[in-house]
Amino acid sequence: QKEVEQDPGPLSVPEGAIVSLNCTYSNSAFQYFMWYRQYSRKGPELLMYTYSSGNKEDGRFTAQVDKSSKYISLFIRDSQPSDSATYLCAMSGFGNEKLTFGTGTRLTIIP
């Protein structure tokens, strides 16, 4: 069993819709939770990170962490075609030197 599970999709939604992306994990030591966006043949771009449980909002993006359920989410409001990319969740323990990634969800926003 992988430490981080992420539905690979693909996920297609119409422009303007709210997108929900999710990851589950098994390692209770994870404390930091990140979301990256990766365009085809490019490096991952950090969108936001959250420490421990709770919500964090940045523009059209909202990250949620539920440590009791070992479940994290990223919501994208008013989705745009430029949001079409692969979204990777990543996690790390406190004082840990590495990120553990999910497989990524491929998202397409249809104009």
Add this chain to the structure above:
Amino acid sequence: DAGVTQSPTHLIKTRGQHVTLRCSPISGHKSVSWYQQVLGQGPQFIFQYYEKEERGRGNFPDRFSARQFPNYSSELNVNALLLGDSALYLCASSKSGTVYEQYFGPGTRLTVT
């Protein structure tokens, strides 16, 4: 400010050969990490260096090695290349090794034939 830069952009090698990949971190960042991303998968951690010292190593064979230079740039070396080493190799930098603010470069795409 310039982001993380990596060279070369892509290269093709033959099984058994050796390869060196290079990374320059964001100015002011003292930590560099290397990841391998196979097509369709998330990145896998290989190494982290901070202030020229190895701070962490992932589950990769000894054919993989790295180092960090006084200017904080880094090299990843892979010996005796295998077909399975074909992947996108990503370098990430952070100010002090904190994983929650790691910024990735564009990667080097390695194809082993």
